[in-house]
Amino acid sequence: MNFEASRAKALDKLNYFVENNLSEYSKLRNFDFGPENRSNISCLSPYITHGIISEKEVIEKSLGKFSFSKNEKFIQEVLWRTYWKGWLELRPNVWSDYLMELNKIKEEFKNNQNYLNAIEGKTNIECFNAWINELKENNYLHNHTRMWFASIWIFTLELPWQLGAEFFMQHLYDGDAASNTLGWRWVAGVQTQGKHYLASEWNIKKFTNNRFKNIKLNENAPPKISEKSYQIVKRDFNNPQNIEEKNLLIFENNLSFEITDFKDNNFNKIYLVSNKNGNRSIKLSEKVMKFKSLLIEDQEKRLKDQSINCQAIDISEITNIENCYGLYPTVGENLDFINSNNLKIDFLFRNLDQLAWQYCKKGFFNFKNYIPKIVSTFN
Numbered sequence: 001m002n003f004e005a006s007r008a009k010a011l012d013k014l015n016y017f018v019e020n021n022l023s024e025y026s027k028l029r030n031f032d033f034g035p036e037n038r039s040n041i042s043c044l045s046p047y048i049t050h051g052i053i054s055e056k057e058v059i060e061k062s063l064g065k066f067s068f069s070k071n072e073k074f075i076q077e078v079l080w081r082t083y084w085k086g087w088l089e090l091r092p093n094v095w096s097d098y099l100m101e102l103n104k105i106k107e108e109f110k111n112n113q114n115y116l117n118a119i120e121g122k123t124n125i126e127c128f129n130a131w132i133n134e135l136k137e138n139n140y141l142h143n144h145t146r147m148w149f150a151s152i153w154i155f156t157l158e159l160p161w162q163l164g165a166e167f168f169m170q171h172l173y174d175g176d177a178a179s180n181t182l183g184w185r186w187v188a189g190v191q192t193q194g195k196h197y198l199a200s201e202w203n204i205k206k207f208t209n210n211r212f213k214n215i216k217l218n219e220n221a222p223p224k225i226s227e228k229s230y231q232i233v234k235r236d237f238n239n240p241q242n243i244e245e246k247n248l249l250i251f252e253n254n255l256s257f258e259i260t261d262f263k264d265n266n267f268n269k270i271y272l273v274s275n276k277n278g279n280r281s282i283k284l285s286e287k288v289m290k291f292k293s294l295l296i297e298d299q300e301k302r303l304k305d306q307s308i309n310c311q312a313i314d315i316s317e318i319t320n321i322e323n324c325y326g327l328y329p330t331v332g333e334n335l336d337f338i339n340s341n342n343l344k345i346d347f348l349f350r351n352l353d354q355l356a357w358q359y360c361k362k363g364f365f366n367f368k369n370y371i372p373k374i375v376s377t378f379n
Contacts, residue, residue: 001035001138003046003173005294007256007302010047014058017042018065026073031207032142035134041142042074046173048081050295051254055082056352056378068375075375076368077143082352083367084178085330086360089237091230092331098181099281102162109163118157119167127204127212128152139173139287144207150187151199155221161188169282173291176253177332189223192363196223232361237328237349249273249318249326249345251334252292255299258306260327261351270303270310271321272296273334279315280333319343328353351377 021039028040047053055078062071088094109115117123121132131149135141141149146168153164165184169175182191189196201215248267250257257263257270274296277283284292296312303310315337318324328347329335338345355377359370 001038001043001140003043003140003291005291006298007047007052010044010052013047014042014044014053014061017044018061022062022065022071022074029073029077030144031209032145033209034211035138035140038142043140045081046140046291048078049174049176049179050252050292051260052256052295052298054256054259054352055079057259059375060378063375068372072371076371079356079367079371079374080364081176081179082356083360083364084182085176086353086357088178088182088331089235089357090232090360092233094185094230095177095181095331096336097228098162098165102166102282105160105162106166109160114157115159115163118153118159123157124214125152125156125216126214127208128157130212135168135171136285139171139285139291141172146183147187147197148199148204150184151197152217154188154224155196155198156218161185161190161224166282170285171288173288175284175288176330178330190226190228193226194223196221237354237357239348239354240346243325243348246346247271247321247324248348249321249324250299251275251327251329252296253329253334254327255295257299257303257308262327262348267325268309270308271318271324272300272310272312273315273318274312275315275334275337279337281336282333318345 021042024040025042031040033040042058044053044058048055048058058078059071059075062074065071068075118128119132121129123129128149131141131145150161150164153159154161161184165181168180168184172180185191187197198219198221199217200219201217204212204215243262243265245266245268248262248270250270251273252275254260255272274293277289300310300312315334318338319341324345325348326338326345328349329338352374356367356370356374359367359374
């Protein structure tokens with residue numbers, strides 16, 4: 001598997017998938033045929049996460065090939081990330097509480113042999129060990145496999161979900177605070193209280209074409225319990241009526257300025273902000289940090305090719321930049337830095353997020369009802 005860090009390669013991957021493999025997506029999407037055979041899924045999430053290509057671009061491309069009804073399952077999956085982000089924006093304390101819990105648990109488990117065996121792929125579960133190695137090597141896992149992995153981690157290996165979520169964030173090219181944290185919470189049974197996901201031997205064998213043996217799991221574990229509940233926080237996602245000619249900060253989630261809703265506005269200078277591990281609560285792997293760095297370089301080159309005044313900077317340098325807007329980085333490490341330094345930045349929100357996030361107060365099944373309305377605004 002190869003994820004080349006450029007918008008051109010992302011578009012190639014999108015075009016190839018839509019033309020050759022989208023037609024079979026609904027039927028085959030749950031199968032993990034192995035890292036060398038990913039034709040049944042798009043593998044676009046590392047690019048969507050970083051804004052190299054947008055959900056809107058992906059959905060419009062798919063609708064150029066097939067009708068909405070034919071594409072509905074694919075479109076829903078694309079918008080899962082949009083939904084998770086909106087859900088977390090309305091309950092940002094879920095993220096901050098997770099980081100506090102993680103900090104405490106990491107200290108408790110730093111010498112725990114079961115934990116150390118798990119992250120080294122030295123358990124007695126063949127498929128889990130293979131997925132550990134695949135994640136470290138390819139920085140990607142099939143979505144169904146992520147569910148199996150998390151379930152085994154929590155209910156068979158009996159390790160804290162917070163550590164598993166950290167491990168994913170460290171190694172996934174598409175890791176983001178919302179999808180990753182909330183996905184692990186959902187498997188554990190604390191996202192939707194009392195409802196958890198239990199991996200089963202028959203399910204793994206069926207959807208991996210019997211690639212693995214020795215799958216002995218705890219298939220009867222009760223859900224984890226959390227006494228915490230989170231109320232929706234009233235948030236304002238409005239943009240200023242008149243966008244002035246100021247500087248613009250772009251973070252790692254919006255690395256294709258030329259497709260943003262603000263591409264036609266004039267900015268004095270665009271700053272492309274990288275966030276090194278020194279300012280992160282979760283320290284990312286060297287490969288993930290390199291991937292982000294190359295994506296920023298690719299965006300910088302594309303902007304300079306258009307004679308747009310831009311500069312790549314470290315996040316620590318934004319404290320010296322005044323009179324600026326920022327493309328909203330969403331709840332996560334970048335926003336944490338901004339808030340912890342009490343920086344006053346006028347955020348600009350994507351049209352898609354402004355529309356979609358108002359429907360994220362409840363579960364995804366409720367959100368699905370609004371997807372046709374959301375997609376209708378793309379034209």
